[in-house]
Amino acid sequence: MRQKIVAGNWKMHGSLVANQQLLTQLHAALDGYGGATFAVCVPAPYLAQTQSLLTGSAIAWGAQNLSAHKAGAYTGEVSASMLLDFACRYVIVGHSERRALYGETDQVVAAKFAAARDAGLTPILCVGEALAERESGMAEQVIARQLDAVLAVAGIAGFARAIVAYEPVWAIGTGKTATPEQAQAVHAFIRHKLAMVDEGIASRLIIQYGGSVKAANAAELFAQPDIDGGLIGGASLMADEFISICKAALS
Ligand code: PEP
Numbered sequence: 051m052r053q054k055i056v057a058g059n060w061k062m063h064g065s066l067v068a069n070q071q072l073l074t075q076l077h078a079a080l081d082g083y084g085g086a087t088f089a090v091c092v093p094a095p096y097l098a099q100t101q102s103l104l105t106g107s108a109i110a111w112g113a114q115n116l117s118a119h120k121a122g123a124y125t126g127e128v129s130a131s132m133l134l135d136f137a138c139r140y141v142i143v144g145h146s147e148r149r150a151l152y153g154e155t156d157q158v159v160a161a162k163f164a165a166a167r168d169a170g171l172t173p174i175l176c177v178g179e180a181l182a183e184r185e186s187g188m189a190e191q192v193i194a195r196q197l198d199a200v201l202a203v204a205g206i207a208g209f210a211r212a213i214v215a216y217e218p219v220w221a222i223g224t225g226k227t228a229t230p231e232q233a234q235a236v237h238a239f240i241r242h243k244l245a246m247v248d249e250g251i252a253s254r255l256i257i258q259y260g261g262s263v264k265a266a267n268a269a270e271l272f273a274q275p276d277i278d279g280g281l282i283g284g285a286s287l288m289a290d291e292f293i294s295i296c297k298a299a300l301s
Contacts (some may be wrong), residue, residue, distance in 0.1 A: 051253065051256075052256055053085070053086055053087060053256075053257060053278075054086045054087070054256075054260075054272060054277045054278050054279035054299035054300075055086065055087040055088075055089065055213060055256050055278065055279040055299075056086060056087070056088050056089070056279045056280050056282065056295055056296045056299045057088075057089040057090070057091055057112070057140060057142075057174060057213075057232070057258065057279075057280075057281050057282065057286075058089070058090040058091060058146070058283075058286025058287075058292055059091050059114060059260070059280050059281055059282065059283050059286060060090065060091065060092050060093060060114075060286060060287060061093075061114070061147070061283060062093060063093075064092065064093055064096055066096070066099060066289075069092070069096055069099055069100070069103075069250055070099070070103065070282045071289075072287070072289055073090070073099075073103040073104060074103065075289040075293075076088075076090070076104075076107075076289060076292065076293065077103065077104060077107040077109065078294055079289070079293045080107070080108050080109055080293065081107060081108050081282065082108065083108060083296075083297070083300060084108075085288075085298040085299075085300040086279065086295050086296065086300050087110065087279075088108060088109045088110070089109060089110040089111060089112055089139065089140050090104075090109060090111050090112075090286065091112045091113060091114050091140060091142050091174070092112075092113070092114075093114065093142070094113055094114075094115075094128050094133075094158075095278060097111070097113065097133070097136035097138065098136060100134050100136075101137050101182055105137070107134060108262060109196075110139040110140065111136075111138060111139065111140070112133070112138045112139055112140030112141050112142070112171070112172075112174070113128070113133050113138055113140075113141045113142070113175045114141070114142045114145065115128070115142065115143070115148060115162075116128055116129065116130050116141050116143070116151075116160045116162055116165060116166055116171075117129050117130075117162070118158065118161035118164075118165045119163070119165070120165070127214075129165075130165050130169030130170075130171055131138055131169060132201060133169075133171060134170065134171065137236070138171060138228075139171065139172055140171065140172050140173075140174055140213070141171050141172075141173055141174065142173075142174045142176060142215075142281070143151060143159055143162040143163050143166060143173045143174065143175055143176070144156075144159035144162070144163070144175055144176045144177065144196070144294070145176045145217070145218045146176060146178060146217060146222060147222075150219075153209045156195060156196055156198075156199035156200075157199055157203075159175070159196070159199065159200070160199040160200045160202065160203040161203060163175055163200050163203070163204055163208065163212070164203050164204045164208065167208055167211065167212065172212060172213060173212050173213070173281040174212075174213045174214075174215050174258070174281060175200060175212060175213065175214050175215065176215045176217045176260070176281070177192075177193045177196040177197060177214060177215070177216060177217070177240070178192075178193065178216055178217040178218045178219050178222075178260075178261075179192040179193060179218060179219065179220075179293060180192075180219040180220065181219065181220035184218065184220065188282025189236065190216075190236070190239050193216070193236065193239065193240060194243060197240065197243060197244070199216075199232055199297060201247070206244065206247040206248040206251055207251070209244060209248075209251050209252075209255055210251050210254075212255070213255075213257075213258060214240055214255060214257045214258070214259040215259070215260045215281040216233065216236050216237055216240060216257060216258070216259055216260070217260035217261050217281060218232075218233075218261050220261075221260075221262050222260065222261050222262070222283060223262070223283055223284060224261075224262060225262050226261075226262060227261055227262040227263065227264075227267050227271070227284075228259070228261055230270050230271050230273070230274050230277075231274075231299070233259045233271060233274060233277060234274035234275065234276055234277060237257045237259065237274065237276035237277055238275075238276045240257055240276075241253070241257060241276050243254065256278040256279065257277065257278050258274060258278060258280050258281045259271050259277050259279075259280050259281070260280055260281035260282065260283065262281045262284075263281075263282050263295060264285050264291060264295070265285070265290075265291050265294035265295055265298070268280065268294070268295040268298035268299070270300050272298055279299050280295065280299070282295055
């Protein structure tokens with residue numbers, strides 16, 4: 051039995067004042083629930099604040115990106131060990147915005163995945179197809195390619211302590227959610243693909259859905275057999291919405 055994980059992706063939003071209020075509300079509302087795991091992935095400058103406000107709470111935290119390198123002349127980059135200095139548990143890798151806006155290839159994403167894992171962080175590997183790819187029947191092929199790049203570098207063992215987030219690009223921040231059936235079909239495909247390599251690892255793998263999840267649609271999505279929680283963008287910035295989504299993962 052897999053325990054669901056709901057993680058917020060704040061993207062490039064927040065301020066010390068706004069975070070203080072949001073994190074305090076989440077801390078108060080989500081304490082004492084043992085049936086699911088909750089996390090927030092915040093912009094790197096707010097990791098210290100997040101650590102200080104959430105230590106001792108039921109909410110874990112993480113980052114949205116990391117360097118594939120351990121240290122060195124990489125101006126502007128943040129390494130896995132730096133994230134560990136702030137007690138991060140999770141780091142998102144391969145978000146579609148990183149792939150599309152910052153040119154992160156499947157190989158770069160795989161290297162980041164391996165760097166996170168090697169350091170002891172849990173990578174949240176985002177995979178998903180663009181609208182044109184779905185419409186031309188290529189969704190599974192795209193996702194298989196994204197997974198194969200990670201398998202080539204980290205092996206199936208890499209998925210033993212990792213999360214995969216299926217995030218159809220056409221559903222991110224658009225208000226267009228995949229139907230529970232559409233999402234379930236892709237989640238089952240991902241699990242089946244990895245099960246061909248190692249059934250045990252695939253059956254324990256957490257596969258989150260991400261793409262315009264809201265309080266109103268979370269329960270139906272999370273009820274699907276292969277959907278193990280969500281990666282939540284816009285709605286994770288609104289305390290009441292995010293709390294309701296987290297609670298939908300409990301049932
Ligand atoms: C995301 O940024 O990972 C995401 C799923 O965004 P949203 O929930 O806003 O679609």
